[in-house]
Amino acid sequence: MIQIDLKLFVTLSKYSPKNSECLKIPEETTVEKLIADLGIPSDLVKLIFINGKMQDLNYLLKHNDRVGLFPPVGGG
Amino acid sequence: MGISKLEGRYDRNFDTLSHEEQKTLGASTVVVLGLGGLGGGVCEMLARVGVGHLTMIDGDSFEASNLNRQLLSQEHLIGKSKAGTAKKRVNAINSEVIADAQKEYMDDSNLYDGIKNADVVMDCLDSIDTRFKLQDAANKAGIPIVSGAIAGVAGQVTTIFPNDKGYALIYGEKSRSQSKGVETRTGNIAYCALFVSALQSSECIKILLGRGDILRNKLLIAELWTNTFEVVELI
Numbered sequence: 001m002i003q004i005d006l007k008l009f010v011t012l013s014k015y016s017p018k019n020s021e022c023l024k025i026p027e028e029t030t031v032e033k034l035i036a037d038l039g040i041p042s043d044l045v046k047l048i049f050i051n052g053k054m055q056d057l058n059y060l061l062k063h064n065d066r067v068g069l070f071p072p073v074g075g076g
Numbered sequence: 077m078g079i080s081k082l083e084g085r086y087d088r089n090f091d092t093l094s095h096e097e098q099k100t101l102g103a104s105t106v107v108v109l110g111l112g113g114l115g116g117g118v119c120e121m122l123a124r125v126g127v128g129h130l131t132m133i134d135g136d137s138f139e140a141s142n143l144n145r146q147l148l149s150q151e152h153l154i155g156k157s158k159a160g161t162a163k164k165r166v167n168a169i170n171s172e173v174i175a176d177a178q179k180e181y182m183d184d185s186n187l188y189d190g191i192k193n194a195d196v197v198m199d200c201l202d203s204i205d206t207r208f209k210l211q212d213a214a215n216k217a218g219i220p221i222v223s224g225a226i227a228g229v230a231g232q233v234t235t236i237f238p239n240d241k242g243y244a245l246i247y248g249e250k251s252r253s254q255s256k257g258v259e260t261r262t263g264n265i266a267y268c269a270l271f272v273s274a275l276q277s278s279e280c281i282k283i284l285l286g287r288g289d290i291l292r293n294k295l296l297i298a299e300l301w302t303n304t305f306e307v308v309e310l311i
């Protein structure tokens with residue numbers, strides 16, 4: 001298992017697991033798999049940022065990654 | 077004559093800004109697209125800091141639901157034009173600013189003409205579709221865009237220069253993006269709108285002065301429930 005710091009924002013926050021800041025997940029987990037495992041509809045996730053850099057669904061999560069997921073935001 | 081006809085107007089801008097920089101701002105033109113939660117704050121701040129020419133564009137009129145966050149809205153202005161109100165507000169703050177108001181919605185037919193004389197365009201729009209159309213027009217005109225977007229107490233700001241990938245990095249490819257974000261469910265809270273409009277105003281001033289760090293190919297993300305503030309590299 002590896003550990004990540006996961007933050008889910010705005011409408012995604014309701015999918016936050018307990019202890020999301022030190023979440024244990026299996027090795028070789030992609031962002032796409034993480035989103036599915038958390039029960040988040042994939043079309044709700046627009047921005048994936050990991051350690052301060054934009055990534056895509058295929059990113060392979062690593063131990064101690066800081067992961068943030070954002071929905072689409074377009075209001076003015 | 078000094079920098080302003082009204083002695084002392086810009087005294088508290090110095091020395092954060094130099095006198096030369098103040099003159100540069102006075103000779104600058106900024107177009108503000110969208111005069112809601114973001115646009116109202118942007119017009120207020122740019123007029124006060126001393127941008128010399130503001131063109132403010134929105135086809136909408138005020139409704140009661142604007143009062144929770146839109147700086148330009150007031151109860152007695154419900155039904156009145158946002159653009160006309162913005163012009164009066166800017167004139168009242170700083171009569172030395174040339175304030176133009178256009179009461180029209182922007183689309184492919186009028187975007188280019190609406191922005192072509194600007195040094196910077198402020199994207200304070202509430203439609204993702206129109207943001208992409210703005211980027212096409214700004215590319216053609218060779219003008220940078222400062223874009224803000226909000227939902228609830230979350231917001232994001234980026235700066236897009238001509239021929240940057242821009243919105244596609246944030247919203248995905250144009251053809252696959254939705255017209256609206258989650259703000260249709262979260263609404264927008266006043267302090268978040270004004271916070272993001274302040275960040276946009278700061279980006280605008282930095283571009284006009286060629287100074288400071290610009291959010292080009294970067295996205296500043298903020299979420300106020302958790303005090304999250306992060307600048308994400310988009311490429």
